[in-house]
Structure formats: structure tokens, C-alpha cells
Amino acid sequence: MCQEDDWVNGSQKETDDLSVGANGALKRRSTGVITQGSLTDGVEMKLNPDRSVEDVKAGKFVVIEGFKNEFFSMITDLRLDATNPDILLYPPREGDELLHSVLNGASTYVTVSMRPMLMLEKGERVEGDARPVKTIPSHFSKVVEAEEADVSRVFGSESMDDRFFNMGTPLDMETPVCINLDRFGERSNGIFGKTGTGKSFLTRLVLCGMIRNEKAVNLIFDMHNEYGYQAMKESGSGQGSFVKGLKQLFGNKVALFSLDPESTRKRGAQPDHEVHISYDQVTVEDVIALQDELQLNPTAAESAYLVYAVYKHRWLRQLLSVDGPDIEQFAEDLGANKSSLSALHRKLKRLDHFPFLAERMAGPDAVDAMLDYIDRGIHIVLEFGRQTSMLAYLLVANILSRRIHEKYVEKSEIYFATQRPEDKPRQLMITIEEAHKFLNPATAKQTIFGTIAREMRKYYVSLLVVDQRPSGIDEEVLSQLGTKITALLNDEKDIQAVLTGVSNASGLRSVLASLDSKQQALMFGHAVPMPVVVKTRDYDEAFYKAMGDVGEGERKEKAKRASSAVFGD
Amino acid sequence: MSIVSQDYLGEVVESSTALFTAECRELNGSPAFGSFVMTDTIPVVYGVVFNVSTRSMEPNRRPTAYGKTEEELRMEQPQIFELLRTEFEVAVIGFRDEEGPRRSLPPLPPRIHSFVNACPEADLKALTRNGDFVRAILSQQRLPTDDLIIAATRNAWHARGYDMPYLVGLGKDLSRLVRDDYDRLSSMMRRITE
Numbered sequence: 001m002c003q004e005d006d007w008v009n010g011s012q013k014e015t016d017d018l019s020v021g022a023n024g025a026l027k028r029r030s031t032g033v034i035t036q037g038s039l040t041d042g043v044e045m046k047l048n049p050d051r052s053v054e055d056v057k058a059g060k061f062v063v064i065e066g067f068k069n070e071f072f073s074m075i076t077d078l079r080l081d082a083t084n085p086d087i088l089l090y091p092p093r094e095g096d097e098l099l100h101s102v103l104n105g106a107s108t109y110v111t112v113s114m115r116p117m118l119m120l121e122k123g124e125r126v127e128g129d130a131r132p133v134k135t136i137p138s139h140f141s142k143v144v145e146a147e148e149a150d151v152s153r154v155f156g157s158e159s160m161d162d163r164f165f166n167m168g169t170p171l172d173m174e175t176p177v178c179i180n181l182d183r184f185g186e187r188s189n190g191i192f193g194k195t196g197t198g199k200s201f202l203t204r205l206v207l208c209g210m211i212r213n214e215k216a217v218n219l220i221f222d223m224h225n226e227y228g229y230q231a232m233k234e235s236g237s238g239q240g241s242f243v244k245g246l247k248q249l250f251g252n253k254v255a256l257f258s259l260d261p262e263s264t265r266k267r268g269a270q271p272d273h274e275v276h277i278s279y280d281q282v283t284v285e286d287v288i289a290l291q292d293e294l295q296l297n298p299t300a301a302e303s304a305y306l307v308y309a310v311y312k313h314r315w316l317r318q319l320l321s322v323d324g325p326d327i328e329q330f331a332e333d334l335g336a337n338k339s340s341l342s343a344l345h346r347k348l349k350r351l352d353h354f355p356f357l358a359e360r361m362a363g364p365d366a367v368d369a370m371l372d373y374i375d376r377g378i379h380i381v382l383e384f385g386r387q388t389s390m391l392a393y394l395l396v397a398n399i400l401s402r403r404i405h406e407k408y409v410e411k412s413e414i415y416f417a418t419q420r421p422e423d424k425p426r427q428l429m430i431t432i433e434e435a436h437k438f439l440n441p442a443t444a445k446q447t448i449f450g451t452i453a454r455e456m457r458k459y460y461v462s463l464l465v466v467d468q469r470p471s472g473i474d475e476e477v478l479s480q481l482g483t484k485i486t487a488l489l490n491d492e493k494d495i496q497a498v499l500t501g502v503s504n505a506s507g508l509r510s511v512l513a514s515l516d517s518k519q520q521a522l523m524f525g526h527a528v529p530m531p532v533v534v535k536t537r538d539y540d541e542a543f544y545k546a547m548g549d550v551g552e553g554e555r556k557e558k559a560k561r562a563s564s565a566v567f568g569d
Numbered sequence: 570m571s572i573v574s575q576d577y578l579g580e581v582v583e584s585s586t587a588l589f590t591a592e593c594r595e596l597n598g599s600p601a602f603g604s605f606v607m608t609d610t611i612p613v614v615y616g617v618v619f620n621v622s623t624r625s626m627e628p629n630r631r632p633t634a635y636g637k638t639e640e641e642l643r644m645e646q647p648q649i650f651e652l653l654r655t656e657f658e659v660a661v662i663g664f665r666d667e668e669g670p671r672r673s674l675p676p677l678p679p680r681i682h683s684f685v686n687a688c689p690e691a692d693l694k695a696l697t698r699n700g701d702f703v704r705a706i707l708s709q710q711r712l713p714t715d716d717l718i719i720a721a722t723r724n725a726w727h728a729r730g731y732d733m734p735y736l737v738g739l740g741k742d743l744s745r746l747v748r749d750d751y752d753r754l755s756s757m758m759r760r761i762t763e
Binding site (some may be wrong): 099 | 744749750758759762
């Protein structure tokens with residue numbers, strides 16, 4: 001009956017809500033009490049009548065104060081309940097405030113479903129691997145809103161360690177949520193979201209973190225020229241303006257490679273390297289990977305291998321050099337099926353139009369140049385310029401990644417043999433967009449990206465998969481992704497695909513579908529101790545500054561000071 | 570009995586643990602239905618008036634109708650008013666011990682001939698801090714429960730200067746006490762505020 005006294009002293013209630021936590025300092029506001037639940041389905045709380053249901057949002061981060069442990073949980077669902085069905089049949093008249101208030105919290109109440117995601121002993125911090133939740137809080141455990149200290153207890157903070165990188169803030173809070181970049185770099189990761197929900201923005205954010213904290217070298221296949229040099233800002237403050245690219249933020253830590261140097265120059269940037277690919281570098285596997293895009297017949301592979309058997313690495317050049325009527329003779333010489341070979345020939349002719357495909361290599365090989373940069377720890381953004389066709393993207397990404405991967409396997413094997421720290425290859429993360437084109441169930445087995453995703457970090461290469469259609473990605477690959485950062489997804493199939501390999505996915509499903517369409521993302525997996533919804537941080541001047549970028553004026557000032565120090569005034 | 574306070578309301582003439590009856594000091598001088606009263610016994614017993622009746626002192630003689638106003642009758646036949654008496658019945662809702670008012674039945678009923686007074690505001694507030702007094706009323710068998718709750722609640726609410734949060738809190742308790750009988754609850758809440 002002690003609860004009954006609550007309403008007598010309204011003023012006293014406020015102070016009761018502020019509890020003193022285990023460490024004696026924490027004061028958190030009570031939201032409700034646990035009434036029922038289970039380990040498998042999550043727990044439910046009855047919302048305090050003085051809290052408005054509209055202030056409680058799906059995805060919000062709350063703490064359940066158990067007897068011994070604190071359960072860090074995410075709100076997954078909200079439900080309006082009534083003790084008596086009559087109330088629902090004859091709702092209080094409009095304007096009957098009294099009856100409304102009397103019913104609120106007593107006969108009509110709000111049930112909030114929560115999913116405990118992480119369990120910590122009172123006062124304990126997250127160290128190493130997060131412990132999964134193995135029990136549930138007891139009846140009437142208090143549910144409180146998470147405070148700043150809770151967030152940094154769970155997610156760490158940038159000031160603690162350079163492993164942590166601020167990604168944004170939890171819903172309705174101001175404390176940064178950090179991801180652990182060490183753990184992020186260890187495995188392949190995914191960034192998902194419907195088109196226009198800020199995938200590129202999230203990717204740029206993560207890449208900034210990786211570059212600034214030097215956790216892995218990045219190779220970015222930048223299909224839409226968004227990462228290297230300037231990009232249009234789609235949301236947040238200053239919408240429609242241009243934001244700085246990685247090259248502008250990190251200067252010579254980032255090298256700009258371009259398939260279309262002219263386009264890059266037009267946008268005001270000078271590419272560090274122009275990429276050309278010679279016909280001889282294209283293998284049969286690279287062409288097979290384009291099966292969907294080129295609409296190759298199942299027999300195409302056989303025909304291509306026949307050409308390869310004779311001409312070896314010159315196979316493509318040889319095949320494309322044959323013209324019209326000669327193709328039949330060519331097929332006959334090889335002993336290949338005429339119609340099949342001529343179909344292959346016809347379809348591969350499309351490759352002839354790519355300006356970056358060169359007969360002979362003019363300069364140094366792009367892959368060698370890339371590896372050279374990578375060895376020096378310089379990140380690479382490969383711009384496609386006007387070569388935005390999916391075919392070009394697939395072809396180039398495949399060819400380059402395959403060869404880089406080969407070299408990495410060699411390097412790793414040397415390191416495994418010598419075990420000398422200086423032989424250890426640098427961790428490499430390859431960013432690919434439109435990933436379902438590389439990793440769909442049909443091609444994931446063949447393309448190099450499928451191999452990288454599955455082999456994981458064995459050879460120090462991992463993927464950052466960026467995609468808007470995760471259901472198109474092979475399930476095996478999806479389940480191997482360590483950390484997933486996803487913006488809003490509506491399609492049930494996509495949601496299901498993203499949650500592949502996640503235990504207790506049901507609660508996250510509703511959270512994922514209820515994200516805002518801008519600047520909100522759900523992060524879960526290897527690099528965060530528990531799933532969390534964040535309002536992503538703004539990509540603005542403050543962010544540039546945090547990344548070590550100095551403003552225009554400051555830079556000039558600095559240069560002036562340096563020059564006067566050297567040459568005198 | 571030493572000095573008799575002249576402003577007492579009545580005198581206990583029938584007593585039990587849960588209910589007692591008091592005869593008014595003056596004819597028609599009863600406290601209002603639903604008002605809070607207390608005895609001057611030890612322990613002090615608190616209750617709510619739930620029934621008021623005026624009748625002949627002689628059980629076998631009924632007053633007859635004269636067709637005259639009370640004023641005319643008082644002039645012409647003053648003796649008939651001496652033969653009438655007013656009684657009120659009280660449902661016990663609490664008692665006082667060393668620590669103050671308690672919201673449960675007293676260890677002993679009030680003694681016969683003890684005096685009944687109006688309950689002071691401080692005690693009334695203490696007794697009506699929460700819905701326990703409503704529960705005491707509801708647990709009695711032969712009371713006009715709903716109307717008594719309405720009248721008593723109005724008194725308690727009045728003592729708090731018609732404070733809305735108080736009434737809302739009381740309403741929540743009431744809702745539980747009437748077992749979520751929504752129809753009954755909404756009717757009672759409406760009549761309390763009318």
C-alpha cells in the first residue's frame with residue numbers, strides 16, 4: 001500500500017524519482033516498473049502515469065535497475081492497455097479531464113516492451129567482449145532513463161582511448177555513442193539503408209574515424225564521387241551545400257585515384273593517380289562476375305575458357321580484336337561453339353567503349369601504385385567520374401580487388417612464415433557500394449568480394465559493404481558481417497536480411513522500421529556492446545575540426561607564422 | 570462526566586466496533602450526511618455519518634400530521650417537539666492512538682453516553698490521505714455506499730481547497746476499489762464534481 005501515498009504529496013514524488021545508484025552519485029529518472037517478461041521475448045514495464053507515452057520512443061536506451069545487475073535495454077514496442085473493456089467501448093467524453101486523469105495509469109495504462117541487450121554488475125564498465133544477457137530483472141525492478149554516465153560506461157568515450165569514435169548520440173540524449181574502431185576493423189562490416197537515408201553520410205563518417213585513428217587502410221570504390229572531394233549535403237544543417245571530402249579533410253593521408261581524370265579535374269581536384277586497366281589484366285573470372293550485367297549465357301564461361309586456353313592472358317584482347325565475320329573462323333580454330341562464342345564476343349564488345357581500358361599500360365600499373373600507397377598507410381579513394389555505369393564499376397572493382405587480394409595473400413603468407421612484425425601487412429578495408437551486385441547469391445561464390453567476406457580477416461582484408469537492398473546479398477555473406485550500421489529500411493525482406501545472424505532479432509525489427517528517414521541509424525554487432533539507435537553526428541565545421549582539419553583562415557595564419565619563422569618578417 | 574462541552578453534536582446511545590448511533594443534542598441538530606465526526610473517548614473513534622433519522626421517543630407513538638407550519642406548532646403545542654428526537658448513525662473509519670489518527674477499526678467501540686463532535690480539519694486530512702477511508706465504507710454491508718463515498722469525498726476534497734491532483738489520486742484508488750467497474754466509477758466521479 002505504500003504506493004498509494006504517492007499521489008498525496010505531488011511535490012514529494014519528483015524527488016522520489018531521482019534515485020541514488022550503486023555508485024552513490026548517479027541520479028536517474030524513473031520511467032516505470034517491470035511487470036512481466038521472459039528471457040526469450042524481452043521484458044515489459046508499466047509506464048509511470050506521470051510520464052507521457054509520447055515521450056517514450058522505440059529505440060530509446062533505458063536501464064533496468066535489477067537487484068544485482070543493471071540491464072541496458074532498448075525499447076522495442078509500446079502498447080495501450082485497459083483493465084476493463086468497457087472503458088474502450090465508452091471512452092470518457094471529450095473534455096472530461098478528471099475522468100481522463102483518473103483512468104490514466106490506473107485503468108488505462110501503457111505497456112512498454114523492452115529488450116535487455118547487455119547486463120553489467122552495478123558500477124561495472126564494459127571491458128573486452130560484452131556479456132550476453134543470461135537472466136532478467138526481477139518483478140518491479142525500476143526502469144530509468146539512461147544518463148550520460150551510462151552511455152559512456154557501455155560505449156566508451158573518445159577521451160578514454162583512440163579506439164573509440166563518436167558516431168552520434170542516442171535518441172533524446174547528448175552523450176556521444178562510440179564505436180570501437182579496433183573491433184570494427186577486424187571484420188567485414190555493412191552499412192545499409194533505403195536510398196536517401198544517409199548511407200553515404202554514414203560511410204563517410206565511419207571512414208573518417210578509420211582514417212583519423214589509423215585503424216586500417218581504406219580503399220574506397222567511389223562510384224558516385226562522394227567521398228574524395230566534396231559532396232552535396234542532403235540533410236542536417238546547411239542542407240544543399242557542399243561538404244568536404246576525405247581528401248580535403250585528411251590531405252596527404254588520402255590519395256585520389258581516378259578512372260576519369262578529366263571529370264575529377266572539373267570538380268576542382270587533382271587526381272594523384274590516373275587508373276588505366278589493360279586488357280591483359282582482365283581474367284575470365286572477372287568477366288564471369290559480370291554475368292548479370294552483360295546477360296551472359298551459361299555457356300559463356302566455357303567459351304571464354306577456351307579462348308583463354310589458347311591465348312592465356314591475352315585472351316580478351318585477342319577475342320575483341322576479331323571482327324564480325326571472322327568470329328566464326330576464330331571459333332572453328334578454337335573448337336568452340338560458334339553461336340556461343342559470337343554471343344560472348346558481341347556482349348564483351350561493350351567493354352571496348354570504356355576509356356580506362358587500355359591496349360598497353362602507359363604509366364605504372366594501378367594495382368602496384370595502390371599497393372605502394374597502402375603500404376605507406378595512405379588511404380585510396382577511387383573515383384569513377386562519369387564512368388558511373390554499373391558495368392564499369394563491377395569490372396574495375398573486381399579486377400582491382402582481386403589483384404590486391406592476391407598480393408595480400410602473398411604478403412600474409414610471407415608474414416606467417418617469417419612472423420616478423422615488419423612483414424605484417426596493414427589491415428585493409430575495401431569499401432564497395434551497390435554491394436548486392438557483387439554479393440548476390442549467384443555471384444557471391446565467384447566474385448572476389450564473396451571470398452573476402454567469407455575469409456574475413458585471415459588475410460588482413462575486410463569489406464565495408466554499402467547497400468540499399470540487403471536482401472539481394474547472399475545470406476552467408478550477411479551473416480559474416482561483424483558490425484552493421486543501418487538507416488531506415490521499409491521492405492520486410494531487407495529488414496529480415498539485415499537482421500540475419502542476430503539473436504533476438506524480433507525486437508530490433510520494429511525499431512528498424514521506425515527510424516527517422518534522416519540522420520538516424522541503428523548500430524549493432526561486433527563494434528558496439530549492444531544495439532543502439534543513434535542520431536548521427538553532424539558533418540559540419542565542428543566535425544572537420546574534430547578530424548584535425550583547420551579552417552581556411554587558420555591555415556593561412558599558420559603558414560604565415562611558419563614562413564616568418566623560417567625567413568623572418 | 571465533568572464539564573460538558575455545549576457544542577457537542579450528539580451522544581452515543583448505541584455502539585459497536587464498526588457502527589455507532591448518537592442522539593443529537595438538539596432536535597434536527599445532526600451533522601450532515603457524509604460528514605466526519607469523532608468521539609471524545611479514549612481512544613478517539615472517527616467515523617462518517619451515514620444515516621440521520623428523527624422520530625418519536627416512544628416507539629409506539631407516531632407523530633400525527635397537523636397541517637400547520639413548524640412555527641405555528643411551536644407556538645400552540647410546544648410539548649410535541651419535546652417528544653421527538655434526532656439520531657444519526659456513524660460508520661467507523663478509524664481511531665487515534667499515540668501516533669495520531671489510524672485508518673483502521675478501533676480496539677474498543679466508543680462508550681455509550683460519550684459525546685460526538687465534528688472532526689477537526691487536521692484529523693480529517695490525515696484520515697483521508699488516501700483511499701483507505703473509501704475502502705472502510707465499501708467493506709460495510711448496510712451503507713448507502715456510493716452516495717456516502719461521494720459525500721465523504723466531497724468533504725475531504727473541500728478540506729483541501731478543491732485540489733484537483735488530490736481528487737485524481739483518490740479517483741485512481743476508487744477505480745481499483747470498485748474493481749474497475751467503469752460505469753460506477755465514472756458516475757461517482759461525475760457526481761463528486763457536480
